[in-house]
Amino acid sequence: MIRALPRSTSGLVVLVAIVLAVTTILLGFVVYTVSHEALEQQLDHRIAVETKGLLTLHSQGGLDALAAGIAQREAAARGDGMGYILDDAQGRRLAGALRARTPQPGWLEFLHSEQPNGEQRTSQALTTVLPEGARLVVAADRAPIGEIDLAILGVFAAAFSLMLIAGVGSAWLLGSVTRRRLARINAAAEAIIDGDLARRVPRDPTSNEFDDMAATLNRMLDRNEALLENLQQVSSDIAHDMRTPLARLRNVLDAALRQDLDAEQARNALTRASNHAEDLLDLFAALLRISEIETFQIRTAFQATNLSEVAERCIDALRPDVEADGYRMVADIAPGVMLDGDKHLLSQLIVNLIENAARHTPPGSTITVSLGATASHALLSIADDGPGIPPDKHAFVLRRFSRLEQSRNTPGNGLGLSLAAAVARAHFSELRLQDRAPGLEASLSIPLRAPIRQRSGD
Amino acid sequence: MKILIAEDDEETAGFLTQGLREVGHVVSRAASGNDALFLATSETFDVMVLDRMLPGLDGLSVLKMLRAGGVRTPALMLTAVSRIVDRVEALENGADDYLIKPFAFSELHARLNVIARRPTPPETERSLNVMDLELDLQKRIARRGGRRLDLQPREFTMLEALMRNAHRVMTRTMLLEQVWDFDFDPRTNIVETHISRLRAKLNAGFEEDAIITVRGSGYMIRSE
Missing domain, CATH: 3.40.50.2300 (Response regulator)
Structure with a gap:
């Protein structure tokens, strides 16, 4: 389907072609006029010189010499396009072979004459009145001007046609190339609208602009898909994991309603119900927090943060509890590691990783927190020497609510690691889990300067 | 109010x-x-x-x-x-x-x-006194009844937060914010553990508990 709307590519190229063709016409007109004028002048010049020569003959030898000179010229140069007439004062022809009516004195642009063979000709002529009253006409054939004019017009007509054909042709070509590329993008978009969320715009390395756009569109689609998956996962996670605590809450309340409780017992039942509700709210809060972190809006509030201090505070806060439970805690924190970030989220990341290590290793294990820095990145690692997690389960445990079967009975909502992973991503980093054999190491490398640093307008 | x-x-x-x-x-x-x-x-x-x-x-x-x-x-x-x-x-x-x-x-x-009830005692204050407790804010020394207490830096900060807010309850989340700058509630009982360690150090050799636990709310320094 060809759409010749003024804003379509082909419409624009046709417009350009027309402008070029019109320019060619204008150029042709100018060249035609200038060369035509030049030829006219040349012809006038030739006539004037010829007349001057003949008048010199006349002044030397009178009419006879002039008539002889004309005859001589006509005899000598046949076919050079010059023609002569010499009439005496009474209008009798004295010399000259030009078959034409003798014109009035002065310049005449178009003098019609007839060749001996009957052919019509048009000449440019200068008529001079001699002292005796005789008239001398010198004429030059205009045919060469007409020929050159025609030639010029012909060349430009051809150029105009070529320009129009090439213009419309390239318009069609460019238009169809653009349309084909856009059609692919359109097809991808339509497929996504129809539910094929994994569909991407095909790449084409032969075309820089289109390939760049395809790459950008694909990154946008990746991001949207990730956000959408995030949303879908949150919804299904909530549906799954909220059932149990909600059911417990209802059981407590049902039991309380069925029995005849005294004030003290009622208060206890209500306290238990309130605690269950509290747990549910905590779960919601953690979920919403992860979702918010994953929008990366928090990046607008990033500030220069001393990660060393943050890490020290977290270790200091958790050490008594962790050590009281029989773990060894080793800290190796390089001082003064400054980066762009959110100190609260980074605290939560470290606390979650330490709590996670303590929760999934037996007492007696060693938890090592280390922080170092390169010129561009902070390197944070929380490692344990416990049973670890099989490498094929690493991706799984970073997902929301995911808990490995052996840890189903330990406390925790399964959100700790996924929250840490979200915080890492917000800080332009990635939480990596590695098997230390024995043990698990969670590490991340955070850029000291956030790649995009923006501050909300305040 | x-x-x-x-x-x-x-x-x-x-x-x-x-x-x-x-x-x-x-x-x-x-x-x-x-x-x-x-x-x-x-x-x-x-x-x-x-x-x-x-x-x-x-x-x-x-x-x-x-x-x-x-x-x-x-x-x-x-x-x-x-x-x-x-x-x-x-x-x-x-x-x-x-x-x-x-x-x-x-x-x-x-x-x-x-x-x-702000202002609390200004930051420039040299010392805080509540009952028999005394904090030297410049030398970071804590005393109870004139006897010097051996506190970790974070325990000192926690005691300072409680003493600056004498007569007022400090909740767990308020202590988490003021002592560790945490705006979230860890699963671990950080506050309870640290309070009990601080309490043990404050109360060693004294009859009266220096820290009052307000059930369902938080903690208060004993001020009367």
Whole structure:
């Protein structure tokens, strides 16, 4: 389907072609006029010189010499396009072979004459009145001007046609190339609208602009898909994991309603119900927090943060509890590691990783927190020497609510690691889990300067 | 205390108003930002609670306008849990504290008590004294009954927070914020553990418990 709307590519190229063709016409007109004028002048010049020569003959030898000179010229140069007439004062022809009516004195642009063979000709002529009253006409054939004019017009007509054909042709070509590329993008978009969320715009390395756009569109689609998956996962996670605590809450309340409780017992039942509700709210809060972190809006509030201090505070806060439970805690924190970030989220990341290590290793294990820095990145690692997690389960445990079967009975909502992973991503980093054999190491490398640093307008 | 509550949600407003009246406060309620602005400028309150989201003028704009107009009434901003950025904004624009919905009433009450009675002893103070406890803030030395206590730096900070807010309850979350700068609640019983260690150090050799546990709320330094 060809759409010749003024804003379509082909419409624009046709417009350009027309402008070029019109320019060619204008150029042709100018060249035609200038060369035509030049030829006219040349012809006038030739006539004037010829007349001057003949008048010199006349002044030397009178009419006879002039008539002889004309005859001589006509005899000598046949076919050079010059023609002569010499009439005496009474209008009798004295010399000259030009078959034409003798014109009035002065310049005449178009003098019609007839060749001996009957052919019509048009000449440019200068008529001079001699002292005796005789008239001398010198004429030059205009045919060469007409020929050159025609030639010029012909060349430009051809150029105009070529320009129009090439213009419309390239318009069609460019238009169809653009349309084909856009059609692919359109097809991808339509497929996504129809539910094929994994569909991407095909790449084409032969075309820089289109390939760049395809790459950008694909990154946008990746991001949207990730956000959408995030949303879908949150919804299904909530549906799954909220059932149990909600059911417990209802059981407590049902039991309380069925029995005849005294004030003290009622208060206890209500306290238990309130605690269950509290747990549910905590779960919601953690979920919403992860979702918010994953929008990366928090990046607008990033500030220069001393990660060393943050890490020290977290270790200091958790050490008594962790050590009281029989773990060894080793800290190796390089001082003064400054980066762009959110100190609260980074605290939560470290606390979650330490709590996670303590929760999934037996007492007696060693938890090592280390922080170092390169010129561009902070390197944070929380490692344990416990049973670890099989490498094929690493991706799984970073997902929301995911808990490995052996840890189903330990406390925790399964959100700790996924929250840490979200915080890492917000800080332009990635939480990596590695098997230390024995043990698990969670590490991340955070850029000291956030790649995009923006501050909300305040 | 005379308290202004700017909250458009009837249920939350009712729950706050009732709770605060039960513990003896006088409460005025505004259901929109414009009402809040009017009330806060025409009457004097000891403290105000502003919801971030209000019909008409939102809570943050109300606060900005009040502060620009020289109204210094201590303000606590209520924000939704999914808007971390709001909290930063609230504090930058003159809120004295913020609380994330949903919250426990005891938490709100404790925080209102703290911000309403400001100023606490100024930061420049050289020492703090409550009963037989004495903190030398410059040398970072703590004494009880003249006897020097061997405190970790963080335990000292915790004791300082409790003593600066003598007569007021410090909740777990308030201690987490002030001592460790945590704005989240770890699963581990950090506060309980540290309080019990601090308590053990404070009480060694003394009859009276220096720290009072307020059930369901938090902790208080014994001041009488």
